[in-house]
Amino acid sequence: MQIIKGTKVITVAQAADLAAIKEAGAIIRRGGLVAFPTETVYGLGGNALDPEAAAKIYAAKGRPSDNPLIVHVARPEEIEDLVADIPMVAEKLIEHFWPGPLTLVFPAANKVPRKTTGGLDTVAIRMPAHPVALAFIEASAYPIAGPSANLSGRPSPTTAQHVIADLAGRIDMIIDSGHTGVGVESTVLDVTVNPPQVLRPGGLTLEQLRQVVPTITVDPTTVQDTPPEIGRVRAPGMKYKHYAPKAEVLVVEGQPENITAKICELYDAYVSCGRRVAIMATAETAPSYKERRVAIVGTRANLGSVAANLFDQLRRFDASDVEGVLAEGVDMVGLGLAVMNRLRKAAGYRIIKA
Ligand code: TXA
Ligand code: MG
Secondary structure (H helix, E strand, C coil): CEEECCEEEEECCCCCCHHHHHHHHHHHHCCCCEEECCCCCCEEEEECCCHHHHHHHHHHHCCCCCCCCEEECCCHHHHHHCECCCCHHHHHHHHHHCCCCEEEEEEECCCCCCCCCCCCCEEEEECCCCHHHHHHHHHHCCCEECCECCCCCCCCCCCHHHHHHHHCCCCCEEEECCCCCCCCCCEEEECCCCCCEEEECCCCCHHHHHHHCCCCEECHHHCCCCCCCHHHCCCHHHHCCCCCCCCEEEEEECCHHHHHHHHHHHHHHHHHCCCCEEEEEECCCHHHHCCCCEEEEECCCCHHHHHHHHHHHHHHHHHCCCCEEEEECCCCCCCHHHHHHHHHHHCCCCEEEC
């Protein structure tokens, strides 16, 4: 255990570490805030039924309070108290995909404070697939409101160090369970509409979802290559500039050979103007850049590796002296859909088609 700027940081290697988890649960019951690991990214937890805890979450993150929080449960039955209706399709999806990186949007029960839902009459709920998260939710004896545990506008945290960098001094406790696995946030699916619609692509892929419900659609604003018009975005959080690194990011999209040629050309042009730039590449394409400055984020053969390292890599650029990042686009299949959604936003939709 260490204390950083007044925030307790405890390492919890496994859910059997009961003393630490009980302490975290007690903080939640007292109305405090605890950052906790999930399989996607770290969450900033507070009692989802306490409007004051929700207010504290918004304040700690510097987040606009019309951006609703995801409610985390430890067992599927817990949703009965929180929702006004459970569509049949939701039951089917829960059976297949919970625990896991799937958040479902339901009509909200009255007992869920509108502070938690950002004023909406719907509530987003998920059951995370992480033993420490589940033990923590159980120990707190409340559903846990948990946005990603980053300052608003920063990449979501995939390690406790990321959480410490953003939130130490602003929250009561951080549970450190190492790297999160998936690396991008959960898929948000609205089941109040028929057919259900993906509001945010994420850790559970569209292909996986459609194996169970083939008619599922995707909010087009989440997959377009131009900035979404604010009025059209259906998940309130998707309209804000997110994941914005300090360096200017440019995404180059197309076939890998065309991407590498274009990036070399842009890189050399920047360098000749005296700008410090770096390339965010994949293992397959990295050799094409020769002696240029390259960070390998993952492999094209396994886009899960890109998802897992994306936010950490963006934070590394922040901590370095680079002024510009030339990022390779990847195919928008599987986890590539979530990766490209986050990357295009990080780039403020500065996209070059190679
Ligand atoms: O993987 C995740 O989902 C992580 C971990 C901690 O569980 N959480 C997370 O929460 O990413 P957050 O708050 O950073 O993102 C929640 C997204 C936002 O885009 C928000 O607008 C949307 O879900 N959302 C939440 N409630 C909603 C609702 N009732 N209707 C539509 N969108 C909603
Ligand atoms: Mg977030």
